[in-house]
Amino acid sequence: MTEEELVLGDVGATSLITLYCHAIETRSENPILSDPKSVEITSVLSPVLARSRDPLGRRLAEGILDPLLVVHIALRARRYDRYVRDFLNRFPEGVVVDIGCGLNARFLRTDNGMVHFYDLDLPDVITLKKRFFQETERYHMIASSVLDDVWMSVVSVRPGPFLFLAEGVFMYLEEEAVRSMVLRLRERFPDCELICEVVNALWVTRPLNRLVTYKMQRRLRLGKDAVFRFGIRRSDEMETWHPGIRFLDEWSYYDSGEKIPGWLKFFGRLRLFRYTQWTVHYLLE
Template sequence: MESKINWKHVSDTLLIPLYCRARETKADEPIIRDTKAVEIFEDIKTSIAGSEKPIHRKIVFDQYNHMLVVSLALRTRRFDRYVADFIKEFPEATIINLGCGLDSRFERLDNGRLTWYDLDLPEVIGIKKHYFSETDRYHFLPASATDLEWICRLKKPENDHVMILAEGLFMYLEEQQTKKLILALRDQFPGGELVFEITAKFWVKRMNSRYFKWKFGRQLGYNKEAMFTFGFKDHLEVEAIGEGIKFLGEWSYFDDRHPKM
């Protein structure tokens, strides 16, 4: 498939997770198997082959450290497991994937009964439509997660079994945006579960120092849009956002003790 998308202007935070899923899928004893990511990635490589953008050159020449690839693959697998466990208990659940990017999780986990919503910015959903098709149970929501009008446009689930995913999202939002979104989700989906990724507040502060900005720019090819802006201090801060919010558990990349780490 020859891409008609101008990948040179696509967000770095969209490309890196896709690259990592594709690369790990092709690795020996892969942590995840995401053949759709491989398909899309091969399409992208053709489009950005001549680009001088640092992140594109690193992708084309496969120059990213394996630890980045392994970390994001472990994250993907963990989120997959959260969803798989949830729909095993509630087969007709509703899953809402915030900041979905080019994620193919619906294809990987669909049980034939759940309802799934992939939400991302309109330009990202426009790209996603190039590779994925909506169905009567799989829907696209072109909107910013922080523009809470999307919640009103969402068809009310037939039951209270709702899981919201925020993989690789909250750390790029401002503190008040994140807390306001969490409260809105609490109000709209009482009894629902929110699975989100976050960085400790301490590390967010360090990552925004001059040295770490230089390091991320040089080693990862990241620009300022990919820098983290928010983190929680601990789980107590999560529960303190509002009444009725209960912290259920946490996981880190090192908890699996995977040999590739």
């Protein structure tokens, strides 16, 4: 593999951070998440990234990541895996669509032998992913922007029911794009479920958005397009978009106590911190 084959867009590059967080946590003592596929992939990518001209790539190859970020990403992945398992317990032959899947091996971690699983991401990410994953009759990869309706036509050949996941995706899109996509999901896949990660709208506007931009571009070494553009203030806010959108539940990193330092647990009691970045679960009727 060459460095040119690892060139991803600014948003796509976040998938490498997620991948390495999974691998680092998997190799840790008493890991939150067991993701052996991430260890396999990083063992192939690291020699290439170590020679990269990209500062982010070199840092990843050296395993230089904020330990708190690693824990947060692992907690999120484990919770989303549980969402999938809970859905499949209710609908064993259901359809799961992982929007902005990155290099995640969620299908391997949650496959019940009956699910139809679709991984969706930008073409450069899927091209890389296909080097490490094989499609089957029940596992498919779609190279498309989430904003392109073509992928919905591909998925709609299945009878459902449907679960759509958007882990670390919506915050990088404009609000109107998110709203339009959610409404199209409700229209094309009646009674589907949507589980998505969101950020507080306060972090999308000045002055707090500058702190986010600093973290993304200076500390994490991501490009200028990796900025937060969409946020909400309340977990049930999307209900205002259409009467057929119903809020079901929410999840915050602070709901999981493992490996979270005591001072962070304290801040988790404060609404501002608990609802900085969290997950919401909707039924689209």
